[in-house]
Structures are given as C-alpha cells and as structure tokens.
Amino acid sequence: xxxxxxxxxxxxxxxxxxxxxxxxxxxxxxxxxxxxxxxxxxxxxxxxxxxxxxxxxxxxxxxxxxxxxxxxxxxxxxxxxxxxxxxxxxxxxxxxxxxxxxxxxxxxxxxxxxxxxxxxxxxxxxxxxxxxxxxxxxxxxxxxxxxxxx
Amino acid sequence: xxxxxxxxxxxxxxxxxxxxxxxxxxxxxxxxxxxxxxxxxxxxxxxxxxxxxxxxxxx
Numbered sequence: 064x065x066x067x068x069x070x071x072x073x074x075x076x077x078x079x080x081x082x083x084x085x086x087x088x089x090x091x092x093x094x095x096x097x098x099x100x101x102x103x104x105x106x107x108x109x110x111x112x113x114x115x116x117x118x119x120x121x122x123x124x125x126x127x128x129x130x131x132x133x134x135x136x137x138x139x140x141x142x143x144x145x146x147x148x149x150x151x152x153x154x155x156x157x158x159x160x161x162x163x164x165x166x167x168x169x170x171x172x173x174x175x176x177x178x179x180x181x182x183x184x185x186x187x188x189x190x191x192x193x194x195x196x197x198x199x200x201x202x203x204x205x206x207x208x209x210x211x212x213x
Numbered sequence: 214x215x216x217x218x219x220x221x222x223x224x225x226x227x228x229x230x231x232x233x234x235x236x237x238x239x240x241x242x243x244x245x246x247x248x249x250x251x252x253x254x255x256x257x258x259x260x261x262x263x264x265x266x267x268x269x270x271x272x
Contacts (some may be wrong), residue, residue, distance in 0.1 A: 068223070123240055125244055156261060180217060194254040
C-alpha cells in the first residue's frame with residue numbers, strides 16, 4: 064500500500080514536464096520540483112527531483128538532504144506524479160537515479176517495498192553497471208531505474 | 214493509506230503557466246550529464262526496441 068502523497072501538485076501546461084509541490088514537516092515548508100527531461104535515447108526521459116533553494120523556482124538543489132520528516136510522503140508524491148506523467152505519455156520510458164549512491168539505495172528500497180503495487184501499473188527495470196537493463200529484481204545492484212506504463 | 218491510482222486521482226493538478234518559464238536546460242544539469250554519459254552504451258529491454266520498430270513503421 065502506498066503512503067499518502069501531497070495532493071496539491073502544481074503542474075505546467077505546455078509539455079506537462081514540470082511539477083511543483085510543497086513538503087511540510089518538522090523543518091517547515093520546503094518547495095520541491097520534479098522535472099521530466101529528454102535524454103539522448105529516443106523516448107527515454109529522465110526524472111529529476113530536488114529542493115528549490117532560492118527565490119527562483121528553477122534554483123534547485125538535487126543533493127540536499129531535507130530531513131523534513133516526510134520522506135515517505137515525498138516519495139509517494141514522486142510516484143504519483145510519475146503515474147500522471149506516464150498516463151499522459153504512455154510511450155515514454157522514464158529513468159531515474161539518485162543524485163547520490165545513498166539516494167539510489169533509498170529508491171531501490173522503496174521500489175522493493177512497494178514492488179507488488181508498482182508492478183501492477185508499470186513495467187519496472189533496473190540498470191546494471193554494465194549498461195544492461197533487466198527487469199527489476201530485489202537486491203540487485205542497480206544504478207538507475209526505468210519505468211514504463213503497462 | 215491508499216493505492217496509487219486513488220492517490221493520483223486525489224491530486225488537484227493545479228496548472229500554473231509560470232512553470233512553463235522554467236528553463237529545463239538549467240535544471241539538474243550535473244545529474245542529466247551523468248545520466249546521458251551512462252546511457253551511451255545502454256542496452257534497453259526488448260520491449261523498447263519493439264516499440265521503436267512499431268514507431269518506425271508508423272503503427
């Protein structure tokens with residue numbers, strides 16, 4: 064079962080590739096950006112995620128550890144946004160990896176924990192160090208993850 | 214605790230055209246460069262190449 068997600072997600076209306084929400088927790092309100100950007104591989108888009116750290120909404124840090132006490136809710140929001148995005152663009156493959164190794168491990172743990180539900184909606188793959196993409200397996204040393212709407 | 218589809222339906226999806234002004238090229242630059250480098254030799258799943266084949270055939 065998914066955790067609750069933030070309901071008030073603001074999105075753009077030209078390419079539906081930029082999303083904004085506010086994390087609310089023990090450190091207050093932290094603005095978050097999710098963006099889908101094209102990669103060098105056709106139909107493969109990268110999911111980027113980070114905190115807005117300045118006055119401008121595009122002043123983003125994807126390495127900062129927010130520690131706002133709402134990690135699961137933030138991760139659930141990312142997944143829900145991913146779902147909305149792939150509803151709009153069902154032929155697109157979405158790749159994401161942590162900006163740090165520990166964050167990649169966190170994503171791997173989250174996917175493992177919710178694999179049953181996620182895999183009912185997405186084909187999920189992992190990227191191995193040898194550049195091979197294989198179906199997601201629990202415990203495999205993936206460096207990135209790919210999602211494709213079923 | 215809700216399932217993902219219920220959570221997606223809950224999102225209000227407020228459109229703010231100001232987000233259109235975000236220059237995507239300026240976002241996550243380091244991460245995107247790192248990923249693109251990693252993708253240079255990527256071997257995608259068979260389903261991807263099948264999709265690309267159908268796309269090329271206009272299906």
